[in-house]
Amino acid sequence: MDLKEKLVSSFLAFENKGGLDLDSNIHEIRSKAIHNFEQKGFPTKKDEDWKYTNLKTILKNDFNLFPEVGNAIGFKNVREYLINEIESYTLIFIDGVFSSFLSDTTHEDCDVCILSSALTRPKYKMIVDNYFNKIAKDNNSLSELNTAFTKEGAFINIPRNTVVSKPIQIINFSTGSEKEVLLQPRNLVIVGENSHVQIIERHQNLSKNTTLTNSVTEIFVNQRAIVDYYKIQNDTKESSLIDSTFVSQKQQSVATVNTYSFGGKLTRNNLEFHHEGERITSNLNGISILDDKQHVDNNTLVNHKFPNCESHELYKGIFADKSTGVFNGKVLVQQAAQKTNAFQQNDNILLDDGASINAKPQLEIFADDVKCSHGCTIGQLDERALFYMQSRGIPKKEAKALLLFAFGNDVVEKIKIPQLKSIITKLIAKNLNVDLDLDL
Amino acid sequence: MLEVKNLHAGINDKEILKGINLNIKPGEVHAIMGPNGSGKSTLSSVIAGKEEFEVTDGSVFLNGEDLDELAPEERAHKGIFLSFQYPVEIPGVTVTNFIKTAINETRKAQGLEELAAKDMLKLIREKADLLEIDRKFLSRSLNEGFSGGEKKRNEIFQMAMLEPKLAILDETDSGLDIDALKIVANGVNKLKSKDNAVVLITHYQRLLEYIVPDYVHVLYNGKIVKSGGKELALELEKKGYDWLK
Numbered sequence: 001m002d003l004k005e006k007l008v009s010s011f012l013a014f015e016n017k018g019g020l021d022l023d024s025n026i027h028e029i030r031s032k033a034i035h036n037f038e039q040k041g042f043p044t045k046k047d048e049d050w051k052y053t054n055l056k057t058i059l060k061n062d063f064n065l066f067p068e069v070g071n072a073i074g075f076k077n078v079r080e081y082l083i084n085e086i087e088s089y090t091l092i093f094i095d096g097v098f099s100s101f102l103s104d105t106t107h108e109d110c111d112v113c114i115l116s117s118a119l120t121r122p123k124y125k126m127i128v129d130n131y132f133n134k135i136a137k138d139n140n141s142l143s144e145l146n147t148a149f150t151k152e153g154a155f156i157n158i159p160r161n162t163v164v165s166k167p168i169q170i171i172n173f174s175t176g177s178e179k180e181v182l183l184q185p186r187n188l189v190i191v192g193e194n195s196h197v198q199i200i201e202r203h204q205n206l207s208k209n210t211t212l213t214n215s216v217t218e219i220f221v222n223q224r225a226i227v228d229y230y231k232i233q234n235d236t237k238e239s240s241l242i243d244s245t246f247v248s249q250k251q252q253s254v255a256t257v258n259t260y261s262f263g264g265k266l267t268r269n270n271l272e273f274h275h276e277g278e279r280i281t282s283n284l285n286g287i288s289i290l291d292d293k294q295h296v297d298n299n300t301l302v303n304h305k306f307p308n309c310e311s312h313e314l315y316k317g318i319f320a321d322k323s324t325g326v327f328n329g330k331v332l333v334q335q336a337a338q339k340t341n342a343f344q345q346n347d348n349i350l351l352d353d354g355a356s357i358n359a360k361p362q363l364e365i366f367a368d369d370v371k372c373s374h375g376c377t378i379g380q381l382d383e384r385a386l387f388y389m390q391s392r393g394i395p396k397k398e399a400k401a402l403l404l405f406a407f408g409n410d411v412v413e414k415i416k417i418p419q420l421k422s423i424i425t426k427l428i429a430k431n432l433n434v435d436l437d438l439d440l
Numbered sequence: 441m442l443e444v445k446n447l448h449a450g451i452n453d454k455e456i457l458k459g460i461n462l463n464i465k466p467g468e469v470h471a472i473m474g475p476n477g478s479g480k481s482t483l484s485s486v487i488a489g490k491e492e493f494e495v496t497d498g499s500v501f502l503n504g505e506d507l508d509e510l511a512p513e514e515r516a517h518k519g520i521f522l523s524f525q526y527p528v529e530i531p532g533v534t535v536t537n538f539i540k541t542a543i544n545e546t547r548k549a550q551g552l553e554e555l556a557a558k559d560m561l562k563l564i565r566e567k568a569d570l571l572e573i574d575r576k577f578l579s580r581s582l583n584e585g586f587s588g589g590e591k592k593r594n595e596i597f598q599m600a601m602l603e604p605k606l607a608i609l610d611e612t613d614s615g616l617d618i619d620a621l622k623i624v625a626n627g628v629n630k631l632k633s634k635d636n637a638v639v640l641i642t643h644y645q646r647l648l649e650y651i652v653p654d655y656v657h658v659l660y661n662g663k664i665v666k667s668g669g670k671e672l673a674l675e676l677e678k679k680g681y682d683w684l685k
């Protein structure tokens with residue numbers, strides 16, 4: 001039985017066994033989603049959006065869909081993946097199950113808790129009805145699949161006029177209690193008018209086993225709200241991640257998603273911004289540093305629907321060995337979106353002959369009074385610069401690292417949490433295999 | 441200190457240096473002059489260890505050690521410094537951070553502790569003052585958008601920081617106006633001591649008015665065709681190179 005059949009046939013058991021409320025709207029949404037998934041199936045290379053990313057090999061695994069929580073995971077096992085230098089709210093999931101012991105939630109000024117409780121408690125019914133699965137659709141069958149099996153994830157609800165004092169960390173661990181495991185976390189983030197929140201999301205495999213994570217996050221940014229969202233993707237070479245993040249913005253809001261892809265067998269980021277008002281700012285930044293046979297695919301969309309909005313997109317990639325990258329950045333400026341200011345840049349360095357990048361900037365502009373630009377570069381390290389640095393006593397490996405770090409530095413500079421910036425900087429040094437203080 | 445013996449070197453099977461002999465002792469200043477294409481820059485690149493060039497015969501010794509197998513950075517750690525004719529722009533790396541890394545990597549290679557941040561800063565300020573470099577300049581990306589004069593001054597600033605035993609200044613005077621030339625020459629003169637040596641590679645006699653050489657060598661077609669004292673430079677200025685061919 002292939003994975004699709006397995007998923008479809010276990011849907012009923014999932015809903016029944018999970019103790020899920022079959023009378024709720026959610027049941028209807030799930031049922032519809034599994035139906036859509038059954039119709040469409042997994043994307044293949046024939047789909048234009050999946051031309052350069054092949055899921056076939058990964059989908060051949062005999063995934064366990066409902067892993068048992070096995071190993072007792074203590075704080076000492078996960079400590080290194082958390083940002084401990086700052087106070088934060090934490091939502092920690094182990095093999096898809098919330099760990100209240102390791103987490104630090106709140107209901108005081110805002111709700112930082114779990115989706116399973118939001119989906120079942122009457123208190124949240126209105127919010128869930130208004131927001132859940134409102135933008136995570138149509139895009140691809142993987143989001144449908146996630147919706148069908150939605151059970152757990154982060155639920156973050158920030159009321160109006162609230163500046164959340166601490167960043168929120170969402171971390172999904174897999175422990176290897178099952179040989180091959182499929183995880184489908186689902187996050188819902190709602191940020192009220194004039195509010196501000198910082199969120200850090202990470203997926204981490206603690207074992208050597210194969211994992212596939214099919215994650216969906218919906219983020220609603222209301223009037224004048226500010227959201228800074230950071231994705232740390234530095235997983236093991238046995239782990240694959242398909243991340244779909246949908247951002248819906250109201251007028252004068254500012255939303256930023258920074259994606260740091262440093263590891264994983266296959267990483268696919270679907271990132272969509274939809275504008276629902278004027279004077280919105282959307283920022284998309286990403287840096288990928290890969291080696292071996294790793295693969296990353298950044299597929300982004302900025303959907304300008306209203307006038308006077310801006311978007312800034314900057315993605316950088318460094319590919320070594322036989323690693324491969326894809327950048328597919330679509331900027332859609334609809335007819336009503338006059339005075340749009342859209343900027344997109346994608347720069348790549350290929351370090352070895354076997355490495356490759358497929359870059360596809362895509363601008364679709366239907367308004368006539370706009371300022372849109374895009375640029376794309378693919379190059380190699382400057383040998384002259386390397387010799388210059390070596391001649392001053394900097395060894396070749398360190399010189400390379402310094403040049404590469406400088407190349408990616410403008411993306412690192414976007415990090416507004418100093419402790420996170422220093423963690424990312426260290427991760428970059430580690431990935432470039434040097435012991436250098438890269439704090440430029 | 442530096443001994444070049446029967447050095448033959450080239451690039452892509454084309455021989456450029458055809459048997460160079462040179463002997464430089466501590467405390468000396470040597471000038472190497474010669475027309476375009478005579479091999480001046482190749483000689484400096486080969487001494488600094490640029491991998492594109494292949495040494496086909498002969499050797500370069502620094503304090504008795506054959507440099508042949510050493511990478512450019514290892515030569516730097518042993519005290520060789522090359523000031524580039526065209527310093528490379530390195531966007532995203534500040535002057536300060538670059539020199540900090542260079543110093544600490546060199547110290548590491550020499551088995552020394554990294555320099556404390558406070559001492560580093562002090563040293564940087566001291567040397568920047570020597571070359572009349574504006575402090576603001578130090579936080580800019582290395583050579584990016586620098587004028588020709590700023591680039592050359594920055595090269596000598598790095599030399600002052602690294603305190604090499606042997607400094608090769610490749611066309612350091614080109615692109616400098618007279619004021620900048622004086623500052624650069626003044627810097628070099630202040631760094632000169634009885635323990636280190638300087639090789640000036642130049643087209644013109646002008647630089648030699650400010651940094652006075654002990655010896656002048658004329659390089660032509662990959663060979664040193666004439667050596668002499670500082671008066672040789674004046675003679676070349678008057679007569680050109682034709683009489684030596």
